[in-house]
Amino acid sequence: MIRVVLPAHLRTLAGVDGEVQIPVEGPVTLGSVLDALEAGYPPLRGAIRDHVTHERRSFVRFFACEQDLSHAPPESPLPDAVAAGTEPLMIVGAIAGG
Amino acid sequence: MSGVRVLVGTRKGAFVLTSDGMREKWDVSGPHFAGWEIYHVKGSPVDPNRLYVSQSSGWFGQQIQRSDDGGKTWEPVGNEFTYDGATGTHQWYDGTQHPWEFKRVWHLEPSLTDPDTVYAGVEDAAMFRTQDGGKTWSEMSGLRLHESGPRWQPGAGGMCLHTILLDPVNPDRIYIAISAAGAFRTDDGGATWRPINKGLNSLYIPNPTAEVGHCVHRLAMHPSRPSVLFMQKHWDVMRTDDAGDTWHEVSGNLPTDFGFAIDVHAHEPETVYVVPIKSDSEHFPLEGKLRVFRSRTGGNEWEPLTNGLPQSDCYVNVLRDAMSIDKLDSCGVYFGTTGGQVYASADSGDHWAPIVRDLPAVLSVEAQTLS
Numbered sequence: 001m002i003r004v005v006l007p008a009h010l011r012t013l014a015g016v017d018g019e020v021q022i023p024v025e026g027p028v029t030l031g032s033v034l035d036a037l038e039a040g041y042p043p044l045r046g047a048i049r050d051h052v053t054h055e056r057r058s059f060v061r062f063f064a065c066e067q068d069l070s071h072a073p074p075e076s077p078l079p080d081a082v083a084a085g086t087e088p089l090m091i092v093g094a095i096a097g098g
Numbered sequence: 099m100s101g102v103r104v105l106v107g108t109r110k111g112a113f114v115l116t117s118d119g120m121r122e123k124w125d126v127s128g129p130h131f132a133g134w135e136i137y138h139v140k141g142s143p144v145d146p147n148r149l150y151v152s153q154s155s156g157w158f159g160q161q162i163q164r165s166d167d168g169g170k171t172w173e174p175v176g177n178e179f180t181y182d183g184a185t186g187t188h189q190w191y192d193g194t195q196h197p198w199e200f201k202r203v204w205h206l207e208p209s210l211t212d213p214d215t216v217y218a219g220v221e222d223a224a225m226f227r228t229q230d231g232g233k234t235w236s237e238m239s240g241l242r243l244h245e246s247g248p249r250w251q252p253g254a255g256g257m258c259l260h261t262i263l264l265d266p267v268n269p270d271r272i273y274i275a276i277s278a279a280g281a282f283r284t285d286d287g288g289a290t291w292r293p294i295n296k297g298l299n300s301l302y303i304p305n306p307t308a309e310v311g312h313c314v315h316r317l318a319m320h321p322s323r324p325s326v327l328f329m330q331k332h333w334d335v336m337r338t339d340d341a342g343d344t345w346h347e348v349s350g351n352l353p354t355d356f357g358f359a360i361d362v363h364a365h366e367p368e369t370v371y372v373v374p375i376k377s378d379s380e381h382f383p384l385e386g387k388l389r390v391f392r393s394r395t396g397g398n399e400w401e402p403l404t405n406g407l408p409q410s411d412c413y414v415n416v417l418r419d420a421m422s423i424d425k426l427d428s429c430g431v432y433f434g435t436t437g438g439q440v441y442a443s444a445d446s447g448d449h450w451a452p453i454v455r456d457l458p459a460v461l462s463v464e465a466q467t468l469s
Binding site: 047 | 133134155156157158159160161174177178180
């Protein structure tokens with residue numbers, strides 16, 4: 001299972017408390033994890049990335065294992081520790097605005 | 099027993115205010131969707147317990163929420179608003195062309211006959227519709243593809259489609275308004291549209307009487323007379339008696355004719371309400387006095403309504419979707435302010451009292467009359 005940490009507003013939207021765990025078929029990439037996350041929690045569609053282009057929303061960032069993956073292409077593999085389920089993929093709302 | 103439910107959208111969540119027909123004691127529920135901008139909440143006229151919410155965030159984009167029990171529980175529904183085909187360009191602030199980009203839903207207008215059908219006015223300006231209770235949304239692209247589209251431009255608040263009026267007699271006729279393009283009408287259910295801005299005179303645009311480019315802030319209609327519309331424009335309060343074919347000014351003796359909100363009494367089609375705002379650069383009431391102005395003559399002759407409203411040191415704004423009326427025998431009038439107050443009058447505006455005083459800035463107010 002892949003562990004994902006969501007920001008508070010998206011946890012509310014998805015109807016979950018704390019971390020979520022999702023199964024991912026095949027290679028564990030940023031894209032495949034987001035696909036599985038949106039399939040498991042449909043209200044998150046459009047809230048993290050664009051419905052059509054899948055472009056990351058400007059004020060959403062991706063981190064894992066102390067790496068900023070926000071600009072990583074969707075097909076890039078996530079760190080082994082994320083694939084193994086020992087570390088989470090963190091989806092973070094940027095500190096911006098008031 | 100009759101009652102009223104007032105649906106309030108704010109910068110940081112939605113609130114549901116309920117009262118019996120006396121409208122003296124109110125129950126306040128919320129915040130719903132705390133921390134999100136709620137541009138609009140509106141109920142179906144066919145099924146008042148069916149509510150739709152526009153929920154948005156600069157971080158996480160647009161969501162639409164639906165309730166089937168009057169706001170006790172909510173369910174996120176479809177939030178994909180994709181323009182139909184090539185998006186094209188509109189005029190940008192510097193006069194160059196800029197591609198259409200979806201930002202948020204400003205206004206949700208449920209159908210008069212079907213609780214599953216809702217129209218959505220969005221920024222960048224376009225009209226969408228759902229016919230399955232919000233699960234999917236399709237653009238009514240005849241509006242955005244109007245030949246004048248490249249001349250539409252954003253106002254300070256963005257290029258928003260903020261007003262949708264459904265003709266209760268002719269189901270094929272819909273009026274909408276866009277800042278800053280103007281008012282438009284369809285007579286064929288949304289397939290084709292035409293600008294209805296003849297008579298508007300906007301001194302702040304290159305051609306003050308242009309076909310499009312006017313900053314229309316709000317339209318209002320009485321359902322018994324759907325060819326008569328009232329308009330609060332950037333400056334000027336206007337009226338049409340021929341479904342928008344021609345407009346004439348009815349600002350009359352208003353102390354300032356800048357403003358955002360406008361509405362019509364539930365039982366008196368010639369009784370109109372506005373909240374004059376000092377100017378386009380000073381978005382607060384004149385002299386720090388919060389005054390609703392009422393005309394009982396369809397415009398031109400206006401009286402200030404002040405009883406119960408702050409008459410000193412008040413520097414709030416009342417936004418375009420933040421005024422509403424109920425349909426009880428003694429018509430209720432409601433409005434919300436950017437200072438977080440929601441004021442109510444149960445006697446057509448003669449006396450006012452705050453329902454709540456300290457909400458986040460109020461973006462929208464919709465009153466539902468419950469039987």
